Amino acid sequence: MFSRDIGIDLGTANVLIYVKGRGVVLDEPSVVAIDTQSGRALEVGESARRMVGRTPGNIVAIRPLKDGVIADFEVTETMLRYFLNKINVKGFLAKPRILICTPTNITSVEKKAIKEAAEKSGGKQVFLEEEPKVAAIGAGMDIFQPSGNMVVDIGGGTTDVAVLSMGDIVTASSIKMAGDKFDYEILNHIKKKYKLLIGERTAEEIKVNVATVFPGARKEEIDIRGRDMVSGLPRTITVGSEEVQGALEESVAHLIQAAKSVLEKTPPELSADIIDKGIILTGGGALLHGIDQLFAEELKVPVLVAEEPMQCVAKGTGLMLEHIDKIAKRKLI
Known part of the structure; x- marks a missing residue:
């Protein structure tokens, strides 16, 4: 069994993995749920995302990447290793070659961290390419x-x-x-205007279902639940497209x-x-x-x-994997 070449879109919100000859085989949130007492990772990906904001005190849901770079090295490594095992690409003896994407203006230290995390998770050779490309x-x-x-x-x-x-x-x-900031702006707007606390997932729901950034382009409403900051009790409010557009105006600018x-x-x-x-x-x-x-x-x-x-970045890694030998020669410094 020979090893395969794989491409990874290591995103702040999601990780997508492309396997040569198979296409995009994995698309999961970049979240790891960790037991703070034992330091053990309990869940990774989608099942960990479902725990965000809903865990008991000893379990924390961590997003190991922040602004496109690694914020927590060990957790990133754990997450990557889990995903690579899940898609089962390791050959009998050989490790896969990995092409991974990075934002354009990250430092050499940040690049090294991404490369190292991929190597430690089971990559034989790791190549970095700039994400927009x-x-x-x-x-x-x-x-x-x-x-x-x-x-x-x-x-x-x-x-x-x-x-x-x-x-x-x-x-x-x-x-x-980017997307996380939009969620934060929505969350903040609800907090300020309605004195209502909502979670990240609710903010994302608003963004997907009613938000627009073009004036008058959408007229929809959604009922959302949160905790009233004054009474401390649950409360439901209705939010419309127009006010979300106002909340996102500055970020989109x-x-x-x-x-x-x-x-x-x-x-x-x-x-x-x-x-x-x-x-x-x-x-x-x-x-x-x-x-x-x-x-x-x-x-x-x-x-x-x-x-x-x-899926553009993941598919792009796939197309670049076709020429990985050329890339490998070019990068042999």
């Missing part, structure tokens, strides 16, 4: 031609904006403003600003290509209602949401 490939863009392509990858912890040409990044920016600054630094020839082809949105944040309309209006270029935006 991989997302663009996964979204079906041909970035290897001498023409400009622009991608905005909105994940859980970071948003990466990049202009690519000739198979590489020409200009890029990575900001710590940061994304627009990041895209504008990347466009401002882009050579004019490539800018002309982007006007023709438009900008592609990838990552879970691309599913935020109205975000494509808002980008199109603010940047004055066509904006398209990639097909299955959550």
Whole structure:
């Protein structure tokens, strides 16, 4: 049994794993539930996510990645090892080669941590690639031609904006403003306006079911339950699309600003290509209602949401694995 090459989208919110010849085989939340008394990991992934905000004192649900980088090394390693065992890719003797993605502006120390975690979890050789580049490939863009392509990858912890040409990044920016921050803004808005405490999962439900970031694009309502900060008792309120749009306005403005600054630094020839082809949105944040309309209006270029935006990075690692031997030669320093 020979080992397989695998690609990992190690995200702040989700981990996706692509196995050469099998496609995306795993898509689970980046959460580990740990017993604080014994230090043992009890659950990983989806089953651990269900415990968030619902655990007794001795069990904590940890998200080991923050803003696209490793915040807790040991827990990340535990999580990766669990996922790799789950998909059962280790050969009889050989370990898999792993291609893993990182945000564009992380430090060499952060890169080393990601590489080390993957090696310790059972990777033979580990290659790192920049996330927007991989997302663009996964979204079906041909970035290897001498023409400009622009991608905005909105994940859980970071948003990466990049202009690519000739198979590489020409200009890029990575900001710590993404899906998690949107949840936090919603949670905060409810707390301030209604004096009601809600959990992260409820905030995410609001984001998915009623939120929009484009004025007037959606008119829906949702009933949510939380704890009244004054009486301490459970209470139900109704939240509508319009007020959520107001709560998210400032955060989304940061994304627009990041895209504008990347466009401002882009050579004019490539800018002309982007006007023709438009900008592609990838990552879970691309599913935020109205975000494509808002980008199109603010940047004055066509904006398209990639097909299955959550899977673009994982699929991109798959396509890059086809050329892993070339990558391996290039990286042998």
